[in-house]
Amino acid sequence: MYENPDGVMIGLEVHVQLNKLKTKVFCGCSTDYHNDPPNSHVCPVCLGLPGSLPVINRKAVEAAIKIGLALNCKVEEHTQFYRKNYYYPDLPKGFQITQYDFPISSGGYITIEGEDGELKVGITRAHMEEDPGRLVHEGTIDKSKYTLIDYNRSGMALIEIVSDPDMRSPKEARRYLDKLRNIVEYLDIFDGDLEGALRVDANISIMGGQRAEIKNISSHKGAERALLFEIVRQKNVLRRGGVVVQETRHFDEAREITISMRSKEEAHDYRYFPEPDLVPLKISGWAPAIKATLPELPDARRMRFVEQYGITDDHAKALTSELKLAIFYEDVAKKADPKMAAVWVCDVLKGELNYRDLTVDAFKKENMQKIIELLASKKITEDGAVDIIRTLLDKGGSPDEIVKEKGLLKVEGDIVATAAEEAIKENQQAVADFRAGKEKALNSLVGAVMKKTKGRADARTAREMLLEKLG
Amino acid sequence: MIGKKDLEHIGWLARIELSDEDKEKYTPKLNSVLDYFSELDKAETEGVEPTYHVLPMSNVFREDVPTASLSQEEALSNAPKNQHGFIKAPRMM
Numbered sequence: 001m002y003e004n005p006d007g008v009m010i011g012l013e014v015h016v017q018l019n020k021l022k023t024k025v026f027c028g029c030s031t032d033y034h035n036d037p038p039n040s041h042v043c044p045v046c047l048g049l050p051g052s053l054p055v056i057n058r059k060a061v062e063a064a065i066k067i068g069l070a071l072n073c074k075v076e077e078h079t080q081f082y083r084k085n086y087y088y089p090d091l092p093k094g095f096q097i098t099q100y101d102f103p104i105s106s107g108g109y110i111t112i113e114g115e116d117g118e119l120k121v122g123i124t125r126a127h128m129e130e131d132p133g134r135l136v137h138e139g140t141i142d143k144s145k146y147t148l149i150d151y152n153r154s155g156m157a158l159i160e161i162v163s164d165p166d167m168r169s170p171k172e173a174r175r176y177l178d179k180l181r182n183i184v185e186y187l188d189i190f191d192g193d194l195e196g197a198l199r200v201d202a203n204i205s206i207m208g209g210q211r212a213e214i215k216n217i218s219s220h221k222g223a224e225r226a227l228l229f230e231i232v233r234q235k236n237v238l239r240r241g242g243v244v245v246q247e248t249r250h251f252d253e254a255r256e257i258t259i260s261m262r263s264k265e266e267a268h269d270y271r272y273f274p275e276p277d278l279v280p281l282k283i284s285g286w287a288p289a290i291k292a293t294l295p296e297l298p299d300a301r302r303m304r305f306v307e308q309y310g311i312t313d314d315h316a317k318a319l320t321s322e323l324k325l326a327i328f329y330e331d332v333a334k335k336a337d338p339k340m341a342a343v344w345v346c347d348v349l350k351g352e353l354n355y356r357d358l359t360v361d362a363f364k365k366e367n368m369q370k371i372i373e374l375l376a377s378k379k380i381t382e383d384g385a386v387d388i389i390r391t392l393l394d395k396g397g398s399p400d401e402i403v404k405e406k407g408l409l410k411v412e413g414d415i416v417a418t419a420a421e422e423a424i425k426e427n428q429q430a431v432a433d434f435r436a437g438k439e440k441a442l443n444s445l446v447g448a449v450m451k452k453t454k455g456r457a458d459a460r461t462a463r464e465m466l467l468e469k470l471g
Numbered sequence: 472m473i474g475k476k477d478l479e480h481i482g483w484l485a486r487i488e489l490s491d492e493d494k495e496k497y498t499p500k501l502n503s504v505l506d507y508f509s510e511l512d513k514a515e516t517e518g519v520e521p522t523y524h525v526l527p528m529s530n531v532f533r534e535d536v537p538t539a540s541l542s543q544e545e546a547l548s549n550a551p552k553n554q555h556g557f558i559k560a561p562r563m564m
Contacts, residue, residue, distance in 0.1 A: 021535055028538030038556040039546040043538075047546065058532035080524055087486055089560045102523065136557065148557035151546070269484055279528040 002115035004168040007207025008231060011124075011165035012173060012223070015199045016184050017131060018063050018157040019191050025130050025157035026054030026097065026278075034194055038150035046130075046155030048093025054277050060157040061104070061283060063189040064128050065290050067159050068105025070183050070297060071123045075287040079104045080280040081128075082272045089149050090132035098129035098160075100272045104281070110183065111299070112175045115168060121176050122164030131156035134196070153196065165203065165211075170227035173202065177220040178321070182298050185323045202227055206234045209244025214258055216251045226251040230258055301326055309338035318346045324360050325350070331365040336372035344372060344385070352389055367392055370399040381458055384408035408456065416449065416457045420465040423448035434470060442466060473501045 019031055027045035044052035068075050082100040108123035133154040137144040161180065167173045181198055184190055190197055200223050205211035212230060217223045234244045249258040296304070298320045305316035305326075319329045319342065332341045345368065353360060371388055374380045380388070380403060391402045403409055423445050424431055433441035442463065449462040478498050482489040489497070540546075543556055552559040 023533075023535050023537050028533070028536065029540045030537040037543055039558065040543045040556075041540050042546045043540050047541075049549075055531060055533040057535050059535040061532070078523065085484070088563060089558075137562070144562055146554075147560045147562050148554060149560060150557055269480075271484070274524050276525065279526050279531050280524050282529045 002168060004115075006231060006235060008168050009165040009205050009211075010167040010170070010173045010227060011203040012163045012167070012176060013201040013203070014161045014163075014177065014180055015131075015201075016067065016159045016161065016190055017194075017197050017199075018060055018159065018189055019194050019197055020189055021057060021059050021063070021157055023057055024155040025057050025060045025128070027052075027155055029155065031156060033152040036152065038148075038152060041152040042154065047151055048091070054097065054275075056278060056281075057157060060128065061281065062286070062290060063157070063187070064104045064126070064159055065283065065286055066187050066189060066294065067161070067184060068108065068126050069287060069291050069294060070187055071105075071108040071110055071126055071161065073105035073108030073123055073126055075105045075284045076102060077284045078102055078280060078282060081275040081278045083275050084270045084272055086270060088132075089147050090135050090154075092133070092151060092154065096130060096132060097275055097278070099127035102280075103127035104283075110176070110179055112172065112179050114172055114175075119166070119172060121166045124162040124164050126159055126161045129158050129160055130154070131158045131196075165205075170224040170231070173227055174220050174224040177223055179298070181220070182321055182323070186295055186297055188295070202230075204230050204234075205244070206231060206238070208238055209234050210246040212244070212246070212258070213248045214251050215248060215261070216253075218253060222251065222253055225256050226258055229256060233258065298326075305329075305342075309333055309342065311339055311342040315342040315346050318350070322360075328360045328363075328365055328368075332368045332372070336369045337376055340372050340376060341368070344368065344375075348386060349389060352393055356393055358393065362393060363389075364392075367399055374399065374403070378458070379403075379410055380408050381410055381456065383455055384410070407454070410456055410458055416453065416461055416465055417469075419449045419452040419457065420445075420462060420469055422452060424466070424469060431470065473498060473505060 018025075021031055023029060024031060024046055027043050029041045029043050029046055031041075033041040045054050065075055079099065079102045081097050083095040084098045084100075085095045087094055103125040104127055106123075106125040108126070109120050110123065111118055111120050113119070131153050133149050133151040136148040136150065138146065138148075163176065167176055177200060181192060184198075185192055192198060200217040200220075202214045202217060202223055203211050204214065204227055212234070214226050214230060217226050230249070237244050248261045250261045251258050302313070302316045302320040305311055305319060306313055309316075311319075318325075320326045325345070329341060329345050332345060349360075349363060349368065353362065356362075371380075371385050374388075375382070375385050384403070384406075387406065387408060388399050388402050391397065391406070392399070397405075427445055427448055430441045430444045434445070445466050446459060446462050449457055449466065450459065453462075475494055475498065478489065478494050478501065481501075547553045547556070547558065550558040
């Protein structure tokens, strides 16, 4: 049982950008702006010019329902939009179109690995809103003189997923984020590799204080760091007899600290009111049909992998933690031994990819199938297989070519036998030690055989041969 | 009742600077608006479905098909200042 000594409560607000849509949420501007100059994908609607009329993108509503269903939420019968009024240069019209008391879905949960076993994290709501523009500051936000604004992002469809304050440590918060990202990736509604695809605000309080909201968190690791800092800060305030006030703080990623953003002026006063330009939606009737099209989600796939392929739960978990990897594994397992495929994809390939900062896109499934086939038929050694994987990633080519070029075919038994004989002749001291009862001396003889065969002998065969000849 | 403090707050939220004369003038006006709402509050609404939205319509959609955007030049034409294609504004915290 996790004790949670400081009474930490963490709730997260995650903004998922529906960047796989072709257009923004309320206008027809293209979402394909990532390589284009600033303010080149804007129109009267997303610039908030007078007289413009927003109309909602049907596909954005479908994606919102998908997310709601995947998070076990109820899709509401009546949903509508509101104006959230505030002055800040990221919104050209002085308000953000968002949802308030009629969100499109609410009351769900996801399960994560908690500090003491499975933890159910409640989803308060998942609602639709428009993304604000992007602000660029020269230097840091508290020092720069100007704000530069790019409205290309303004009006992109966002889903804001608000969790209940169910997480009790920064580690749980990070696992929640990993899981959530994993789920939305499976839904094929967003590309997590694009800048700003998933953004996080964190609410955290400890026993005896009010909550702080931390903004500007740009990664899952950043969330964990910001929360770790915040716990220490809040504890220090209380220890000194101070009061932890409710406020908004800005995470400075470079310095790994949070800075108060509280203005002396006024508390937030958003004056929400129904957006008169958008009519309400009655779309709960769409839910059953959309539910039927939902893909298999990570937890379900993980269980199926264990059952269907007989692999360990750890492997299944690792393989399903990333959609691309899960698809890659299943493709490989169709034509190769599934258990070997799990070991080689999870334990070797994944590490080599991480080391090179590559995704599984960088590796052909046919090559993995071939390598496993070579291993299964004992034509190459495990060291040889690792060598092939590394060479494919660094230089390219095909497994067959690499085997030929590097001479990786496992050597035949008689060559190992000859090498073993030579090793015995040349290492009389080790032989004497072994015969005197020092079993470890055998290892140096095995080493000598491997050296003579340039690592192409199977270590176990070499050991057996040596024992036979020494016996 | 709206007092001077409330009026200053409302003015600040709307980023409208109010002179003392304005405050004198608008405080009673806004109070008369509020009085009217208290009239409305007297209406019998038991069992009446709330009006969440004034338009008697729902489900108006647009298909996910791109349309032309403005050029960068057009987009920047209303901005008092710009730099490298960005709109330039004073820093806000």
